[in-house]
Amino acid sequence: MSDTPETPKIYVVDTSVPMHEDEALENFGDNCVFLHIAVVEELEGLKKADGEKGASARAALRKIVAFSDQGSLTNGVPTRGGGRIFISYTSDEDFQLLPVGLEKTNDNRMILLAKKLQNANPCRQVIVVSKENSMRIKANACGLLAQDYKHDKLVSSLNELYSGFSTIVLEKDELGAVAELLKVGSLDESFIKDALASDLNLHPNQCCLIRNSDGQEAMAIYKKQAHTFVLVKPRSKKTADELIPRNMYQWFAYALLTDPSVRVLTLCGVAGAGKTLMSLCAGIEQLGGLYNQLTVFRTPAGVGLELGFMPGDLHEKFKDWKKPILKLFNRMLGHPAKDDKKKSSKKSRSSDLEITEASLGDSLEIGPIMYLQGDTFFNQFVIADETQNITPKEAEIVRTRLGEGSKIVFTGDPTQIVRPHLDSISNGLVSTIALLAGAEYYGHLNMPISERDDVVQDMIERAKQRTQT
Structure with missing residues (x-):
């Protein structure tokens, strides 16, 4: 032969x-x-x-x-x-x-x-x-x-991955596109095309920072079907959880999270970027309106034990993986974490009682992501957290649970892989981004700024520089 x-x-x-x-x-x-x-x-x-x-x-x-x-x-x-x-x-x-x-x-x-x-x-x-x-x-x-098995690697590196963000610089803004957007709250794409003298190469629901040569700028989300940019206007009013987004990326994330036309959303980024926190904020704010329940799914990857080897029923087995979510709830509602109670003499804004899953009743469900098959989400705001540690097949199972009146948000950091046989480009989060980019019902944003602590952001930047040299 x-x-x-x-x-x-x-x-x-x-x-x-x-x-x-x-x-x-x-x-x-x-x-x-x-x-x-x-x-x-x-x-x-x-x-x-x-x-x-x-x-x-x-x-x-x-x-x-x-x-x-x-x-x-x-x-x-x-x-x-x-x-x-x-x-x-x-x-x-x-x-x-x-x-x-x-x-x-x-x-x-x-x-x-x-x-x-x-x-x-x-x-x-x-x-x-x-x-x-x-x-x-x-x-x-x-x-x-x-x-390696390559079929589930839809991109060859994270650099190829759709970021969900674009900066549009208008060198000649003779029609006053930025001023019009800030004044009216929306802008026909023809204003931008005329100023750019070129075609727009944007996905539906892409986050855009539009800036002109005079230094004016506006945050907007591109609605491709409507041929329109919709203004994202930071507000002084606090969200339902009494927290205010701290940077441009968090405001964009919050806008996508509260946009009912975005049925599937992915938020990826560095530790402390606010992916899960913003998602919880948006979910709480929309309870009783668009959605009847806030559902959070997490993967137990990282501890090195299958749930079956843990003592107790499913609720008891998974309680340690619920702690980060409940801790965020307590932070949003002003309750100090157990570790902080001895250090702080301040009383919480609402009460001294710590929030638990039971105290939130039917409005919140937290569970392991591997028990989803066969379920369907109706009128639920669903957060699939840490999805860099699920497989592309498992991500497909999550996506296809979407039912009428529901929204699914995938969060994670593709560089934080702890599960065997997965890497930064062959995981459920990245496969979802690569598959859905360009769909009208889909939104995505990479959030590169950590608000956890200035030291954390500095360490992230140092690690990034190290990998680039």
């Missing part, structure tokens, strides 16, 4: 890939996909695990069973993309093909299968695909091509 670009590649896929995405085996185009039989054994061993791990293993096994129902996996069965999927195996005698010292583990058996396929098909590319760094390193050291 000649070595041409049209020659199908051979991919050897390890267990981490179907565990990450059960449809992954369909996503290799017209190429050949090989699974070592040890992958099936590993999935079988994981299927009874609690939580997400067990669910992922069961979904992957169901997919492999569906393939086996089509015919013999030894001879290969077709995939949707025109390729074929095989299950194969190796023997211990074959380990002589690998460097001396490698143990007879399942990972090494998968590498061995790739090595055998490479020897049998010298004119075809044989590539090991794994979400595990160590697996890719070992495969590479054994003379094999190795790569």
